Amino acid sequence: MSKATIYDVARAANVSIKTVSRVLNGEPKASPETRARVMEAARTLNYTPSLSARALSGSRSFLIALVSPGGVSDNAMLYVTELQLGAIQACRAGGYHLLTEYVDLGASDFGALTETLVSTLRVDGVILIPPLCDNPQLLSLLADRGVNCVRISPTLDTHGDEKWGWGVDIDNYQAAFQMTRHLMDQGHRDIGFIQGHPLHAAAAQREAGYRDALFDGGAIPERLIQPGMFTFDSALPAARALLGQKQRPTAIFAANDSMAMAVLSVAYRMGIPVPGALSVAGIDDLPAASVVCPPLTTVRQPVVEMGAAAARFIINRTAGQVGNYLKQVFDHSLVVRESTAPPA
Amino acid sequence: MSKATIYDVARAANVSIKTVSRVLNGEPKASPETRARVMEAARTLNYTPSLSARALSGSRSFLIALVSPGGVSDNAMLYVTELQLGAIQACRAGGYHLLTEYVDLGASDFGALTETLVSTLRVDGVILIPPLCDNPQLLSLLADRGVNCVRISPTLDTHGDEKWGWGVDIDNYQAAFQMTRHLMDQGHRDIGFIQGHPLHAAAAQREAGYRDALFDGGAIPERLIQPGMFTFDSALPAARALLGQKQRPTAIFAANDSMAMAVLSVAYRMGIPVPGALSVAGIDDLPAASVVCPPLTTVRQPVVEMGAAAARFIINRTAGQVGNYLKQVFDHSLVVRESTAPPA
DNA sequence: TTGTAAGCGTTATCAT
DNA sequence: ATGATAACGCTTACAA
Numbered sequence: 001m002s003k004a005t006i007y008d009v010a011r012a013a014n015v016s017i018k019t020v021s022r023v024l025n026g027e028p029k030a031s032p033e034t035r036a037r038v039m040e041a042a043r044t045l046n047y048t049p050s051l052s053a054r055a056l057s058g059s060r061s062f063l064i065a066l067v068s069p070g071g072v073s074d075n076a077m078l079y080v081t082e083l084q085l086g087a088i089q090a091c092r093a094g095g096y097h098l099l100t101e102y103v104d105l106g107a108s109d110f111g112a113l114t115e116t117l118v119s120t121l122r123v124d125g126v127i128l129i130p131p132l133c134d135n136p137q138l139l140s141l142l143a144d145r146g147v148n149c150v151r152i153s154p155t156l157d158t159h160g161d162e163k164w165g166w167g168v169d170i171d172n173y174q175a176a177f178q179m180t181r182h183l184m185d186q187g188h189r190d191i192g193f194i195q196g197h198p199l200h201a202a203a204a205q206r207e208a209g210y211r212d213a214l215f216d217g218g219a220i221p222e223r224l225i226q227p228g229m230f231t232f233d234s235a236l237p238a239a240r241a242l243l244g245q246k247q248r249p250t251a252i253f254a255a256n257d258s259m260a261m262a263v264l265s266v267a268y269r270m271g272i273p274v275p276g277a278l279s280v281a282g283i284d285d286l287p288a289a290s291v292v293c294p295p296l297t298t299v300r301q302p303v304v305e306m307g308a309a310a311a312r313f314i315i316n317r318t319a320g321q322v323g324n325y326l327k328q329v330f331d332h333s334l335v336v337r338e339s340t341a342p343p344a
Numbered sequence: 345m346s347k348a349t350i351y352d353v354a355r356a357a358n359v360s361i362k363t364v365s366r367v368l369n370g371e372p373k374a375s376p377e378t379r380a381r382v383m384e385a386a387r388t389l390n391y392t393p394s395l396s397a398r399a400l401s402g403s404r405s406f407l408i409a410l411v412s413p414g415g416v417s418d419n420a421m422l423y424v425t426e427l428q429l430g431a432i433q434a435c436r437a438g439g440y441h442l443l444t445e446y447v448d449l450g451a452s453d454f455g456a457l458t459e460t461l462v463s464t465l466r467v468d469g470v471i472l473i474p475p476l477c478d479n480p481q482l483l484s485l486l487a488d489r490g491v492n493c494v495r496i497s498p499t500l501d502t503h504g505d506e507k508w509g510w511g512v513d514i515d516n517y518q519a520a521f522q523m524t525r526h527l528m529d530q531g532h533r534d535i536g537f538i539q540g541h542p543l544h545a546a547a548a549q550r551e552a553g554y555r556d557a558l559f560d561g562g563a564i565p566e567r568l569i570q571p572g573m574f575t576f577d578s579a580l581p582a583a584r585a586l587l588g589q590k591q592r593p594t595a596i597f598a599a600n601d602s603m604a605m606a607v608l609s610v611a612y613r614m615g616i617p618v619p620g621a622l623s624v625a626g627i628d629d630l631p632a633a634s635v636v637c638p639p640l641t642t643v644r645q646p647v648v649e650m651g652a653a654a655a656r657f658i659i660n661r662t663a664g665q666v667g668n669y670l671k672q673v674f675d676h677s678l679v680v681r682e683s684t685a686p687p688a
Numbered sequence: 689t690t691g692t693a694a695g696c697g698t699t700a701t702c703a704t
Numbered sequence: 705a706t707g708a709t710a711a712c713g714c715t716t717a718c719a720a
Binding site for chain 3 (some may be wrong): 347349350351361365369381393394395396397398400401402403579
């Protein structure tokens with residue numbers, strides 16, 4: 001009924017608690033016979049070790065914190081759910097558990113957050129969601145305390161310094177390049193672009209991919225490029241500017257899905273049929289992307305896998321394995337749905 | 345640099361560790377003077393107590409687990425993010441932390457999950473997302489171990505038995521009733537309805553609200569009511585059935601937003617203008633609801649608040665306060681956007 | 689290969 | 705009002 005302890009197992013298996021500990025932690029020294037006896041005892045007693053006790057005594061807490069920026073209401077944040085799913089799966093596989101914490105970017109006390117993470121929780125690592133993963137203050141606070149950080153789609157250039165943590169990302173340049181080429185393959189030449197948040201490196205990389213793909217011999221008229229902030233609302237004026245031109249583009253490529261949906265919305269209001277008179281594309285493959293009308297052509301990031309890789313990195317690192325790569329780049333894939341078609 | 349312990353604080357304040365513990369836990373017996381000295385010492389030392397140590401020694405772990413069903417890819421699950429946000433906020437306010445766990449509904453070992461929650465993590469409570477919150481096996485496993493459960497939008501009737509946990513919900517009947525009336529106020533009489541998952545009590549309650557509002561004197565032709573499962577895909581055939589009728593309804597009310605979006609999608613493909621020739625409404629106010637074309641009229645649940653209330657309940661419960669209410673019903677609100685309008 | 693004993697940093701039980 | 709001291713359940717030296 002009440003929880004079994006290591007002593008109960010030791011007694012049942014007729015060994016010392018140390019032996020139980022050894023067996024359960026997979027340490028080498030233990031005779032197969034003893035090992036079997038201990039395993040058996042643990043199973044029948046329904047024993048699972050106490051995390052608190054392990055953490056208090058050992059050097060690991062078996063806890064990973066996923067830290068997201070609070071106060072973000074845009075649905076761009078939705079991929080966090082998938083990231084979390086991947087992280088949880090990896091945690092389970094490694095006997096770890098995932099804590100979720102939010103930080104308000106505005107009036108936030110990164111010092112207190114760090115203290116909580118390090119002293120109270122003693123987490124074995126932290127997964128940072130953008131734009132937290134690019135906050136130099138938070139990053140250095142964590143680095144000073146020796147916390148393993150994994151940054152999701154990191155922007156801030158760490159100049160190869162490992163102390164700033166490890167990162168997972170896709171090749172944003174290639175993703176945008178390929179999407180632009182997809183549009184061009186369909187016959188589009190007048191392709192508008194809505195930029196992402198200027199402080200986010202992914203934004204610049206995506207714009208570069210667009211520019212390089214489109215350039216291909218001729219200069220790009222600046223009227224085709226409009227500013228955005230990665231949010232739905234920020235793309236509304238950009239879409240209006242693009243679609244209000246006398247010679248309006250036959251396609252618009254937004255730097256992410258939230259903004260592409262804004263384009264869809266503006267086109268809808270202006271009575272411009274998509275993809276009949278306008279093709280629209282984004283990047284991210286948000287859950288909503290397949291549900292809007294028409295379903296959005298976009299680039300899919302393996303977000304679940306990225307979350308799992310992030311957690312795995314921390315787990316391996318804590319277990320002593322030293323992965324010395326500073327960033328892992330994942331494969332993306334073009335998802336062609338109905339929002340893109342050859343121009344009329 | 346390295347973490348301060350209660351001993352460091354005791355030494356700095358020139359008291360015993362017990363006194364430090366007392367002061368920090370707000371226990372009554374402590375002279376104001378001593379209290380001030382301890383607080384001061386704790387502040388300057390940047391001391392935060394170790395969760396592991398507290399959990400190991402005391403009766404609380406300061407941990408709450410949010411358990412979601414895994415393998416759910418429908419965007420209906422998106423409100424979990426908001427629920428989580430609320431729960432985290434409440435946790436922070438109470439010195440708690442939120443763990444997230446997933447369970448695969450298919451091949452899931454609820455016993456192992458329970459053991460992890462109870463023995464390994466020793467969580468102070470569990471928040472259960474539908475349809476987990478209605479799984480009798482899991483529920484009784486947790487109840488047997490004395491785990492505080494909070495069920496989100498619970499379905500399974502617990503006949504007022506407190507051991508099955510507490511619940512948070514909205515008044516689904518009223519929500520559907522009001523939405524139907526909104527449609528009727530606009531002049532609609534031929535209002536189609538897409539049902540929710542048959543095993544989910546909210547589905548039945550919403551249907552009842554719809555029926556009662558619409559009935560109002562005359563019987564409801566069964567052709568107006570089509571089956572659905574709360575998912576986008578499940579509502580596609582239902583929408584087609586409704587819109588394929590010679591005398592098609594002038595409005596469709598889907599039991600949730602995911603399905604309402606499916607209606608939008610089918611109408612789009614059939615060339616039926618919304619809201620010109622068809623009004624569409626849902627329930628939930630998913631993040632995507634405001635982004636689709638046209639923006640969806642729906643019912644908003646205070647999901648963030650519900651998450652916070654769930655966590656708060658567990659925290660208060662663990663702290664000894666006995667809230668003996670079995671369910672808290674939150675206010676919903678009609679969100680009228682552009683997908684509903686008077687019939688032509 | 690196995691066992692003993694000493695922490696880990698708290699809370700809780702007694703005294704004082 | 706305050707302080708020793710014993711748990712709590714484990715890992716980690718250090719022996720045997």
